Structure formats: structure tokens, C-alpha cells
Amino acid sequence: MENKEAQVKTVSEDNIYRLNGRVPLSKAIPFGLQHVLAMFVANLAPVLIVCSAAVVRGTDSHLTPAEITQLLQCAMFAAGIGTCLQLYPIWKIGSKLPIVMGVSFTFLGSLLMICTNPALGYEGMVGAVILGGIFEGLVGLSAKYWKRFLTPVVSACVVIAIGLSLLSVGMDSWGGGNGVADFGAWYHLAIGTFTLVVCLVSRYCLKGVYKNLNILVGLIVGYLASAILTVTGVAPMVDFSGIQKTIGEVGFFSLPKLVFFTSHTPVFDIGAFFTIAIVFLVSAAETTGATAAVAQGALGRDLKIEELQGSLAVDGFSSSISGCFGCLPLTSFSQNVGLVTMTGVINRFTILMGALILILASLFPPLGAFFNSLPQSVLGGCTVMMFGSIMYEGIKMLKECVFNDRTMIIVSLSFCIGIGLTQTSGNFFAAFPPAVGDIFNGNAVAGVFVVSLLLSLILPKDKTEEVSAKK
Template sequence: MSDTSTGYSDPNITPPMGEAVPLGLQHVLAMFASNVTPSVIVAGAAGLAFGGAEQVYLIQMAMLFAGIATLFQTIGVGPVGARLPIMQGTSFAFVGVLAGIAATQGLGVALTSCVIAGLIHFALGSVISSIRSWFPPLVTGLVILAIGLYLIPVGIKYAAGGAADFQMNADSFGSMKHWAVALTVIVVALVCKFRTTGMLSNAAILIGIVAGYILAFILGMVSFGGVAKASWIIGLQVMPYGFEFNLGAVIGVTLVSIVSAVETVGDASATTKAGAGRDATDEEISGATYADGLGTAVAGVFGGLPNTSFSQNVGIVGMTGIMSRHVVSIAGLIMVICGLLPKIGALIASMPMPVLGGGVIVMFGMVAAAGMNVLSEVKMTRRNMVIIAISLTVGLGLNLVPSAVQYLPGIVKTLATSAVAPTAFLAIILNQILPEDVEA
């Protein structure tokens, strides 16, 4: 979209529908692939059949509650919602922790932890301003970088044929056919991103995935059996895997949730800067945090993963200059409609692993790059370099060598080897206790 945004710096103004609907669709295309991917990964970690009904349900919840959480932000309910053009979606930040919990404790523990962490996240709305100092760019950048680095091997496994043991042990794992499909996704995504503009550029990864999907179909890698069996309307389930409380799991998910809350504050501020040239108000920041937490808690009740604001959609606001929250409300409604139609989830679930792998290699690499970008704002004193070194070395090291903590209790071991939780914990603690006066 070109910048024709004069007069649209007020979030309460609605562009003509002929302009608002394409803009809303642009927001959906920019986040669609990133939104459903965490559910696919966590479902795989939990041992759910790829393309099966349970995985399809988790994908549907990712779409449905991305839309609902977006409407919490844009329309608002009382103090809930920033009433800004903030697009919500399923967060990559939780994948490491939730995949570990789902693999060792089950989805019941994972989703229960999401509900409780979401409620704690909601409560942060009233105090978020006072705890922001605990999460400077040094901490948030480290956490984002750890998320990206943790996920990169998952992307490579998916591109080669899948991350499950039976997929990695298959003769076809790493075949040229798999890599041809994955590389097609990457190349098409890069061409769209850097050789096109507007909607095509913003939807680059999604377009790459569609291209890879078509090639996979031509190569005989796609089965539509699950699509044919899927119903037309979703049947919602309350706590589909039961309510299973585990204190360690709750602590781990809550720790990531607090970091996510700080990221949402940053996105709210970036949105008002990009679209209106002003700082976000305290009410907008609190409202954004309330909506983040409520969206996560409600999603967890019905089997969805935690939601957060999507930074790539902030970029669309900056590019178009159109700050209308009602444009993003349209995007939220589109996601709700997609979430109510299991045929769409089944179509996504029919996607061969190498197709998804090509997309997530780009996405996960961008997450790591985003973390490095945040850290580039940090002055590299000896103190800060020590914090980076210890946090990343321990956080990623335990993930690479999980047997190093094999004698820890089950859930503690899961969190210690999740990469994200130990990195976040160490970064927060070291940033608080190490003195500031040692220069490089």
C-alpha cells in the first residue's frame, strides 16, 4: 500500500470500506503464517499426529483467539484494550517452554499454565509501568535472541522432513525433494520481500509457503484426506486436556509472559510513534497489557496458546501511516472467521513439513535477528557483555546438553533445558545485582 494516509493519524477514524478492508487483509497476511506455526510445533512436541484432528483444533484456536485478542485490543472492554491498531497473534516467545512442558508433562499442564500465566499477565496491567525498569533492552534482547536460536534447529529439522523421531529416522529425511520444496519457499519469500512492495511484500512468507505447497502437491507430497473429513464449523472445547496444575510449569510460563508484557508495551509505544508521532499514554499501555493477558487466559481455556502483539503489524502502520484501529478490527474479524472454519485448519495441517520448514527458517532467523537488533541498542560494557555471555551460554548450553541436569526434578529440568526460561532468569537477576560502573 502506498502512503495515502493524510488525516488517518487518529485511531478512531475509519477509512472508507474500499480502503479499510484491503488494509485489514494486509495485516492478516503479514502475520498469518507466524500465528499458526507455534501451535504446529507445540502439537508436534506433545506427540499429536501431524494433520490429525487434535492438531487441527490447536491451529483453529490459534486463528480464533488471535482474532478475539485483537478485538480486545482495538475495540476494548472497560479498561481492557489499548484501543490502538495492535494486531495480536500466537507468540513464538512461549514455544520453547511450552514445547518442553507438553513433551514431558502433557498439554493439560501446558494449557493450565497458560491460563494462570495469562491471569497474572492481566494483573500486570496496573503495575506495568513500575516494573519496566527490570526489562531493559539488554534483557528483552537476550530473551528474543534465545528464542530465535532455540528455534533454528527446529526449522532445519522441519525443512529436512520433520522434528519427530519417526520423521528423523525415515529414509526420506534430508532428501533432495524435501530441500527443493523448502528452498522454494525461502527463495519465493525473499523475492516477494525485496522485489515487491505493499501487500505482496508484507505477505512474503505466506506467498512463499503457498508456492512451496504447490510444488509439494505436484511432487505427490500432499494429502487432502484430513480436509475432506474436517467439519465446517468448529466445536469449542473447554479445557480440552483437563486442568492440571504444576507450580514449576506456571512459574516458567509466567516468566516468559512478563517479558512478553514488556514487548507489548514497546509495540504500543511504537504504534503511536509510527502512526501519530506521539508517545503512548499510561492508559493505552495498561490497556494493551490487560488485553494481552486476558487474550492469553481465555485462549488457554479453550486450548489456544498465549497471545501477544505482533511487531510486524506495527511496521504496516508505520509504512501506511494509517493508524485506524478499525482497520485492525477488520483483520481481527477475518481471523475469527478463519478460526471458526476447521476446513481452513485442516488445509494448513495438510501442509508437508518441508513447506513449513522453509517458512520457519526465515521466521526463526528473523526472530534471532530481531534480538540482535535490540541488543545493538545496548552499550557493550564489560558488565553487559558478561550478562550476555553467561545468560546465553547457560540458557542455550543446557538446551544442547540436557543430560547435564538429568538429576533435577522433572519440571525443573524441563524449564532449565527450555533455553528461554534460564536465559530470561539469569539476565534479569544479573542485570539487577551486577554494578553498572565497569566500562569496556
Template sequence: MADATIGTPEQLRDPNYTPALYQAVPLGIQHVLAMFVSNVTPAIIVAGAAGFGFGSDSPDFPELLYLIQMSMLFAGLATLLQTITIGPVGAALPIVQGTSFAFLPIMIPLVAGQGVDALAALFTGVIVGGLFHAFLGAFIGKIRFALPPLVTGLVVTMIGLALVRVGIQYAAGGVPAIGTPEYGSLGNWIVALIVIVVTLALKFFARGMLSVSAVLIGLIAGYVYALVFTDMLSLAAISSSWSSAAAFALPQPFKYGFEFSVAVIVGFCLMAFVSAVETVGDVSGITKGGAGREATDREIEGATYADGFGTAIAGVFGGFPNTSFSQNVGLIAMTGVMSRHVVTFGALFLIVCGLVPKVGGLIRTIPIEVLGGGVIVMFGMVVAAGISMLSDVTWNRRNMVIFAVALSIGLGLQLEPGAVQYLPDWLRVLMVSGLLPAASIAIVLNLVLPEELSDEATEEVSGGLSGNGQGSLRRDGG
């Protein structure tokens, strides 16, 4: 519940209302705390997959700092597009933008072991995918019929399933440590488990800011434990990372060059389609939770435009795809404060952090095992969010067949990429992501299978399982 001194009920439901500065600034920082870890994590994961060295003496160290810096800077700028708006771009709602997890299953295999050389094609894909995303804003309302909860829930679930392996690898010691004696050691797992336990304890037994910032505080607890009780981290390493990072730096356009790749372009455009639909859901969640009304067409279109153009601009400077963050939708419902200007203060804070590489230098010192504990929770929540979306599906025979075929092929290709080794490289990358074939199959089957099947009684399937109607869970993942 919101504090009654913040404003009247009518004011709290008004996106244009601005609380007093001493109230608006902490509320804005609260939004940043809720999404900060999730926002910078994709940059660290992509850098790790590309083979970047994480030490301050590594030649890749400046590149890692730059990727973290751009994640913060362009999350802030994209959020400003949503709150302040430029013409038709932006929803004029308290929408918090951040780096999307949805694109990770595509980005990881694209950069795997290739270092900085892979980033030119990747960021070209971000730019083109962002422009395609913005293009969808012109008619997003007309294509929602093709993406019911059966399709979007399947895709979000598979995004989480594709990423949980990364969380386990990080908790066990990180990808570079695979095959070494220390990989999977008890010491590594203790650090990760401390993060998980503290996060869960705060999430379920604390209230207010402590609950909202549970993942961040869990990471801090793991960080302190690693510093005091292990040799993973030292004050000297922290000091070195801090001193070697600049106090101020501006983004560089086309820092990594420009390289056209069919596989990358197609992959980013298709995932942009899914991201656009997720944004529609977030906008609806904000207006329902904060103002008790449905989102207007103008708000949905503006949010999609901001999503796309924010991503395209980020790609020009070496930033990753942006999307609306669902955890902040829940925060609005919890605080009851609908003011877009509150989120604007949070966006300005992110921009300041993005212009100060020393912030990225400190983030870089987080041991991979600590980060592993955090992403296990975050990626598990992505799976849970997908399952929650699927709870809105009526599980009749038609929908069960669509889900079964799409999941079997998509997840199967993730688990056994060698099954398509003879495909052209560009097509193989798309297929082994699992997401794109699963989404394509689900969309096509949903459009072509006759609806008459939906009216028939659900057949009993092997093991006595049968559909039992609609669920009532609400999506609350990021």
C-alpha cells in the same frame, strides 16, 4: 505510503478513524495475511512434538484441527480486546494479537511424545500464566527498569536459537522421520528451499501486498510444488481432510481437563513477564510509527491487560498464549493507517476462520517440509529481532560480562540437558529450556552489578574484540 484517498494525514494518525468499508476490509485482511502463518504454526509444532498423527485417518486428527481452530479464534478475540476494549482492558490501538513463539521452548519439552495426555497441564499453565500476565498490567511501567534491551534482546535471541533446530528438522522431513532413509533427502530439501527462495524474492523485490504476504505466498508455492511434483501430497488427501472436518464448531471449555504442575505454572508465568515487556515495545512502535508520538501509560496498561486476559481465556478453551505481533507493527508504519477499526475487521475474519474447522483441515494438509521452509525464515527472523534489540546496548565491560555469563549458561543447558538430569523433574524442565536461567541471570546481574563499571573503558577481550557503542537497528520481528 498510504493512499491519499484513504483519509487526510490527521485522520490516518487517529486510532478512532474508520476508512470507507471498501478500504477498511482489504486493509484488515492484509493484517491477517501478515500474521496468519505465524499464528497457526505453534499449534502444529506443539502437536508434532506431542506425537500427534497428521493423517486424516489418525485418531489425533480432530485434536490437531481443534488446536489450529483455537489459534485462529482466540487470536481474533484477543485482537478485539485490544481494538474495541472492555473497561481498562485493551489499548484502543490497532494491535494484532497472535499465538506467541516465545513459549514454544517451554511447551515442546513439556508435551514431548506424551500425546493428548500432556495438554491438561499445558493449558492449565496457559490460564495461570495469562492471569499473571494480566496482573502485570497494574504496574508494568514500574518494572520496565529491570528489563533493558540487554535482557530482552538476550531472551528474544535465545528464543530463536532454541527454535531453529525445529525448522531444520521440519525441512528435512519432520521429527517422526528422523533416522529413516527419506530424512534429509534432496527431495525434502528442494521443497523447503522453494518456500525460502520465493519468500525472499517477494520480500525484497516485490511491493505492497506481495511483500507483506511473502511467507504465505512462499508456502503456497511450496504446497503447489509438493502437490504437482512429489508424492507428499495428493488431491485425494486434500479432499479427505476437507470432507472429514466439520463446517462449523464451537470451542469447548476445559476440553483437555485441568492439571496443576509447578514446572508448567512457573515456566508460563516467567515467560509471561518477558511477553509483557515485548508488548510494551510493540505498543510504543505502533504509536511512534503510526502517530508520531509516545504511548501513554493507559495504552500500555490496557494492552498488557488484553494480552493476559486474552491468553487466559484462550487457555480455558484449548488455545495457546497470545501476544502482540511485531510484523503488524511494521505494517502500520508502512501503510500509515493507524485506525484500530481496520484491525477490528481483520479480527472478525480470524474469528470466522476459527469457527470453521474446514479451514484447519486445509492447513493440516501442508507437508511438513513446506512448513519447514517457512519456519526457517520465521525463526531466523526471531533471532534477527533479538540481535537488533541488542544493537541498542552499550557494549562496555559490565554489559559484556552479563551477556556472556547468561548466554553461556542458558545456551549450554539447551545443548546439554543431561547436565541437570538429577534435578527434580519440574526444575529440570525449566532449566533445560535455557530461556529462564538466562533471563534470570541477566536480570539479577543487571540489578546487582555496579553501574560504575559502565563508565569504564571497555577492555579488549580475547581475539581483539571490543564493544563499539550503541547500534541503530530497529526491532522488526514477530
């Protein structure tokens, strides 16, 4: 079997399936661009949601459109920097694995609760993000002390939960985007279906390494089809006005600005920190599962402690960097985990090209606005299979566990409770503080992680499992 992690000095397109080694730019750039397009809209959406609702501390006023546009620019910049750290670590911060970082949806509820409180506002939220990121970074660096509690069955349950939680995201995108007035319109469904068919046909018809560009092909062809429907007046699929608006508000070139040099200096509040700290632990669980899925699905081996430590450290400290630019926390992007495991393209240099494209897009705001005009239905048609592949990798990880009564109880209860909480008709945690409901009611990964971890610690192991664990 070929060693995918061997050091390779030659430049070759075959290196695209190896972790190390250089790939010709003619191959590295389009494969890197595929990673950017797979996560671009989802990377910006949380920033739009939170920053549009945020109030300026001590007032009833909101951030201006120009300020929000600049924050979108900073989100791209921070995601690019975080991805570079994952690929090429500094000290112990980084995993050396093909992981792409992006703004996390996990924090949405808690961040909205902080930033809409006039006593804290946007400034209090930014301060909480900076402190929370440092907290998670330190938790990551100490991973060797608590890694033993993350048993294989816990890791498998978390990875499966990540895949399951993303299925609705893919279908929402296919329907046109969550909350849009024309959700489920014929043109969204048609374009999503057309894009998925293009991806599948490309996968089987293209030869060599090009078959793994099927997602990029689907995105390009789907975008062109959407643009034709828009220009001909058949359906409003692509909004080109955002590009012109961005040029008017920010210009063609703009450097990301540190929040300390704006009028919104961060406020460090201990209450806001505790509100968000528990969510950083949930994000750490998601990153642990995503990193394990990359190691298992792309490299065919178990996750090393150094990789987990570095991955979580980047998750935390890059979130603090993002906060310094006034943005939201970052996490390992599950969309790209699915892309890596599905295509087998694991080359760090190739994914670095994607990170550099993100940074470049942040310096030229119109370029970011162009990427952001990608219709949700096109993205949905491309991502549904990617999300399913994450669940598939989790099932493969579960297959390696000892199948006995204990495993059955852990898996059954963790999914029944963790996913069941997200499907209740009301607020299951109405008797608890709102932060509890924000964490568990809308996040299947959090519930599955907590229940599987507790059961794994409490339920006694039988002798067969103890022997297997030692091996």
C-alpha cells in the same frame, strides 16, 4: 519523519504502514491472511502434541480424535480472540500494538508432565492453564511496579534469544518438520529453497505495498508446487486426507465448545498450578521481549509501560480464555513479530483481518484443515528470514545500551549459560526436580532472561550508565 501512530480518518492503502487508519479490504485481507499462514501450523502443533498424549483423569484412556479436532478448532478461535484484544483493548487489557497471539510451545514440557499424570490428566492441565493465565494477567497489570528491573540490556538479550531459539524451528520446518520419517529428503529441501527464492524475488520485483506480500506469495507458490509434486506422484508433500477426515468427524460448520459443558470439567489442583506458574513467568519474559521488538522495530521507539502492561495482561487472560475452551496457553507469536518488523506492515485494522480469518477458520473446520495441510518445508522457506529479523532487532536494541565492562559480562554470561544449557549432551539439571529441567534445558529464552536479570540486579552500575538510565 512521518508519525506512524497518528490518528488517520481516511481509507488509504498507505495506512498499511501506519498503526491506525483503515485500509481497503482488497489490501487488508491478503496482508492479514499472510499473518495467519505464517503462524497457522505452529499454532496447532502444540495442541496436537499435548492433547494426543493427555489421559482422561482417573483413567488410562485418551481423548478421542473427534475431541482433538474440536480442540484444534478452539485453538484457532482463542488465538483470534486474543489477537483482537491486543489490537483493540478492553480496559487495560491490550497493547494497541500489531501483535498476533497463538498457542505457545514454551509450556510443552510442563503441560505434558501434568496431562499424562492419571491423578490430574487432561482436566488437571486445563485447570492449571486457567489459573496460570489469571496469575500472569495480574502480573501484567502490575507491570509498572517491576518494569524498572527490565533494563535495556535485559530486554535486548531476551529479544536476541527469541530470534536464536527460533532458528532451529525454521530449519526443522525446512527439512520437512521435526520428527518426520523423511526429514531432510530432497523434495523438502528443494521446495524449501524454491519457496525462499520466490519470497526474495517477490520482495524485489513487486512494486509498492505488494512487495511486502512476499511471504504470502512464497506460501501460495510453494503450496502449489508441493501439490503438483503430490498429484503427479513425484513426492508426498501435501496430505489432503485431513480435510476429508475433518468433514467426517466434525462437519462443515461447528461452534467452539466451552470445556465446562463437556465431560472433561476442569480440576483445579494447587500442585499443577505451581508447576505451570513459573513457566507463565518465562512466557511473560518472552512476551516482554517480543513486545519491545515490535515497538523498536516497527515504530522506532521504546516500549511504553501501558503497552507492556496491556500486552502481558492479554498474554495471561487470553490463556485463561483458551483454557476455558480446553486449550493450551497463548503468547505473542514471534513468527509474526518477525513478519511485522521485516515488512513494516503495522496497521491494526489489517492484522484484525487476520484475526477474523482465524475465527472464521475455527467456525468452518474444513477451512482450518486446508490451512493445516500447508507443508512444513514451504513454511520453513518462508520463515527463516523472519526469525533472523527478530535477532537483528535485538542487536539493534543492544546497540543502544552503554557498552562497558558490566554490559559485556551480562551479555556474555547470559548467552553462554542460557543457550549453552540447551546444547548440553545430557540433563544438566538431573539433580533437580524435573520441572527445572523442562524450563531451562529446552528453552534458551528462559535461561538468558533469568541470568541477564539477576546480573543486571547484582552487578554495580558505573556513573556513565546511571546518567544514561536517568535520561
